[in-house]
Amino acid sequence: MKGEDYHHGFELLEQAKAFSRAPVSGYQVGAVLITVQGQIFAGANLEFPGQPPSSAVHAEQAAVAAALLRGQRDWRELLVSAPPCGHCRQFLREFDSGSLRVRVLGKDGTESASTLGELLPQAFGGEAFLSDTKGGTERPNPRLPNTDWAAAAREALARSHAPYSGNPAAVVLAGDGHLVAGASLESAAFNPSLGPMACALSQWRMGGREFGEIEHTWLVQSAPRQVNWEQQSRALLASISAAPLTAV
Numbered sequence: 001m002k003g004e005d006y007h008h009g010f011e012l013l014e015q016a017k018a019f020s021r022a023p024v025s026g027y028q029v030g031a032v033l034i035t036v037q038g039q040i041f042a043g044a045n046l047e048f049p050g051q052p053p054s055s056a057v058h059a060e061q062a063a064v065a066a067a068l069l070r071g072q073r074d075w076r077e078l079l080v081s082a083p084p085c086g087h088c089r090q091f092l093r094e095f096d097s098g099s100l101r102v103r104v105l106g107k108d109g110t111e112s113a114s115t116l117g118e119l120l121p122q123a124f125g126g127e128a129f130l131s132d133t134k135g136g137t138e139r140p141n142p143r144l145p146n147t148d149w150a151a152a153a154r155e156a157l158a159r160s161h162a163p164y165s166g167n168p169a170a171v172v173l174a175g176d177g178h179l180v181a182g183a184s185l186e187s188a189a190f191n192p193s194l195g196p197m198a199c200a201l202s203q204w205r206m207g208g209r210e211f212g213e214i215e216h217t218w219l220v221q222s223a224p225r226q227v228n229w230e231q232q233s234r235a236l237l238a239s240i241s242a243a244p245l246t247a248v
C-alpha cells in the first residue's frame with residue numbers, strides 16, 4: 001500500500017500545500033494534477049480575509065487553473081490531501097467528462113482512488129441549458145496596447161472558459177519584474193466558477209511570491225454585460241494588496 005508511488009505523491013502534496021494562504025480557516029489543502037504526458041501542476045487553497053467564504057480558491061481549482069492556463073487539458077490523475085468537496089467535483093466536471101482518476105493520499109499512509117464519475121454520479125452539466133448558438137467561439141477581444149502585460153492578458157483570455165456568460169476575462173498581476181495571469185473559468189452550475197482575479201492571485205501564490213510584491217494589476221474583459229468581474233476583482237485585490245487595478 002505505502003509504495004514509492006504513495007511517498008512521491010505525498011511529498012508533492014506537501015510541497016503544494018506550503019503555498020496555501022488560509023487566514024480564515026487555518027486549514028491548508030494541497031492538490032496536484034498530472035497530465036497524460038506527465039506534466040505536474042500544483043494547487044493550494046487561498047482565502048481572502050474579510051471576504052465571503054465563497055470567494056476562496058480551492059486547491060483543486062488552483063491546480064486545474066494552472067494546467068488550463070498553459071493549455072494542458074489531457075489529465076491522467078489528480079492527487080489530493082483530502083477528498084474533494086462537492087464544489088470541486090462540480091468544477092472538475094466542467095473540464096473532464098468523468099474519467100479523471102482522483103487519488104486521496106492520507107497522512108497515515110492510507111490511499112483511495114476513484115474516478116470523477118464515481119465521485120459525482122448523475123452530474124449536472126451545461127448541456128442542460130446551453131444552446132448551440134451561445135458559447136460559440138467568437139471572442140470580441142478588447143483593444144489592447146502592444147505591451148508585455150497585454151500579451152499576457154491576450155493569452156489568458158484565449159484560455160478563459162466562459163461559454164455561459166460569453167465574457168472571457170483575464171487579470172494580469174505585475175511586480176518585481178514578473179507577470180502572472182489568471183482567467184475566468186466558468187462552471188455550468190455557476191457558483192463553483194473561478195473569477196479572473198481569484199485565479200491570478202492564486203497563480204501568483206503558487207509561484208511562491210508574496211502578495212505585497214504586486215505593484216500593478218489589469219482586468220481585461222470581452223463582454224461585461226451579462227457578467228462583470230470588476231467589483232469582485234477590486235474587493236479581492238484590496239483585501240490582500242494595496243496595488244492599483246486598471247480595468248480595460
Ligand code: THU
Pocket residue numbers: 022025027029044045046047056057058059060083084085086088
Ligand atoms: N478546501 C479545498 O481547498 N478543497 C476542498 O475540496 C475542500 C476545502 C479549502 C477551502 C477553504 O480554504 C478550506 O479548505 C476550508 O474549507
Ligand code: ZN
Pocket residue numbers: 058059060084085086087088089
Ligand atoms: Zn473544494
